[in-house]
Amino acid sequence: MRFEEPVLLYGAGREASSTRAFLKARQPDLKVFVTVDSGTADIPETEAIAPADLPDAIRSHRFGLIVKSPGVSRYKDVFDIARDAGIPVTSNLNLWGSAYRAGRTVIAISGTKGKSTTATLVHLMLSKSGIDAGLAGNVGVAPLEIADRHAVVVFELSSYQTSDMAFLPDIAAITNLYPEHVDWHGSIDRYFKDKLHLIDRDGGFPVALGAAAKGNAMVAAAVRDHRRLLGELTPEQSAAIDKAVLGSRLKGAHNLDNARLAAQIALAAGARLDGIVRGIAAFQPLPHRLEEHQFGGTIFVNDSISTTPEATKAALAAYRGYRLALIAGGHEREQDYGELSTLLAGYGVTTLVCLPVTGARLATATRAAAPHIVVFAEPDLEAAMQILHARRCDFDAVILSPGAPSYNQFKNFEERGQRFIALAQAIFG
Known part of the structure; x- marks a missing residue:
């Protein structure tokens, strides 16, 4: 080149x-x-x-x-x-394809949520099976940084990257599909099309689908020929994976789905079941994804990566049985909080603190759907944490799962998550 x-x-x-x-x-x-x-x-x-x-x-x-x-x-x-x-x-990804694609096995994983966890699990499962695999994309390193160092490359790809991906993977996967990134793509329909460009292409490469993607009509159409779908796990494989997840640091039903999907992909790429189980055991929660801390007897869950209502629902579901305080709201991307507001009480939310700008809609919807939930609208994260400290007897855990990007108040979700933990330690610790 x-x-x-x-x-x-x-x-x-x-x-x-x-x-x-x-x-x-x-x-x-x-x-x-x-x-x-x-x-x-x-x-x-x-x-x-x-x-x-x-x-x-x-x-x-x-x-x-x-x-x-x-x-x-x-x-x-x-x-x-x-x-x-x-x-x-x-793009960086397409330059990698031109320079290094030949002779490598490429596994490409996308979806609205869960793609980082799934890609990380696939990489661990392959590595624990003795397969020379690398991890790149939005987790791991940038595509051109990984170069030609591994025989198998697992790519975690956003819709920004799949939209113009020029080369074909050997195995592709979609975790789920919900509205997101409307500002970048210009419309929800274009977001769906760009995301599904990963699989909606000529070429017979196999496709794996997460539990939430399997019932999606748009995903089904993008698959084209359902003979491309990877086979389901056997009862023996499912039982082994479920047991491994139960003893791991993967929290919530959504992460069990991610582990099952990762196992399907890894098996198709040559992993062994014992390597898959060891890969699950080796998994460490990714930063800002249900990252758990404790200060002053209160649990704090940093789920700042949450930028959709669906991600917030998954976070809350992982903490069933707790009395929860939820901090939500952020940058406007036309999110629909109607359904989320009706589910908060069932998830155990006692206190809701809403942040600008999308939090205003969630606050209004929640006051109508669940009047017994105490709702606050605060100007920023520090004010949110101060009001929660004053009511700290009303909940067991505080979850920052905004259901929106951070750009109106923070540079990125990492900065937002770091600020949340710093405030938790300073105010509650």
């Missing part, structure tokens, strides 16, 4: 850094530009182009390729300008 013209990196995060390192190793003298919509373009040995200057730079053909970071929507007008100018747009 050789680049005949300069390259533009659109975005300056982890993937862009690994793309720059890849280009440097391949062609040390290659000219590389970088554009960011916000923040600083802190990529070594690049020349910055301001977003306002980008259309003219494209039309004057200052570079011959754009490598887009996942967080940059492929539906931005500037990419129409690039298409009209004959400048292709690619």
Whole structure:
């Protein structure tokens, strides 16, 4: 692979850094530009182009390729300008496909929720079975960082990455499918289409579906031929997996579903049942996904990764039997909280603290559906934690499971989760 013209990196995060390192190793003298919509373009040995200057730079053909970071929507007008100018747009993932795909087994896992846990479990199950496997994508390392180091590569892919994925996997999986990321994709229908592009393609590669994906008509249509679906687990395999999950750190029915799906995938890739069981035992909860702490006799559950109502329901279901305080609300993505509000009482929620901006809708719906739940609307996370401390006798556990992204108040869900635990320790500890 050789680049005949300069390259533009659109975005300056982890993937862009690994793309720059890849280009440097391949062609040390290659000219590389970088554009960011916000923040600083802190990529070594690049020349910055301001977003306002980008259309003219494209039309004057200052570079011959754009490598887009996942967080940059492929539906931005500037990419129409690039298409009209004959400048292709690619990604870190697709560059990996061109450079390293040949001769490797690729397992690609996506879905609205559960994909990180499932991909991590598949990687553990394969590794514990003695298979040379690596983990990349949104967990593990960026695709180009993993390069050609492993015979099997497990990719955890967001809809941003599946939307224009150019190569075929050997095994693909969809955990579930709910509305999400409307701001990036432009519509819910486009989000579904971009997510399902992972499997809705020519090619006979097998497909595995999570429990919540199996009854979804859109997923069924994307599968095309149901003979592509991986076989179900045998009763013996299911029993072994269920027993292993029971003694593991995987909490909640949704994580049992993730483990079963991961086992299906791993078996298809050559894993042994004993390796699968050991992989489940080795699983450590991923940061900000039902991450549990305790301060002052109260349990605090950091589920900041939760950006949909469905994820919030799964988090609450994992703590049945507890009296719960839920902190929810965040960045607007047209989430529907109607059903969630009717389920809160059944999950044991006694106290609900709603944050801007989507929390306003959840507060209104909950007051109508469950008047006995105490509902607060607070301006920020610190105010939420202070009001909960004043009512700490009303619950056993506090769950931050916002059901919305963090961008209106935090840089990302990691920053939100870290702030939650710091406040819990400072106020309750």
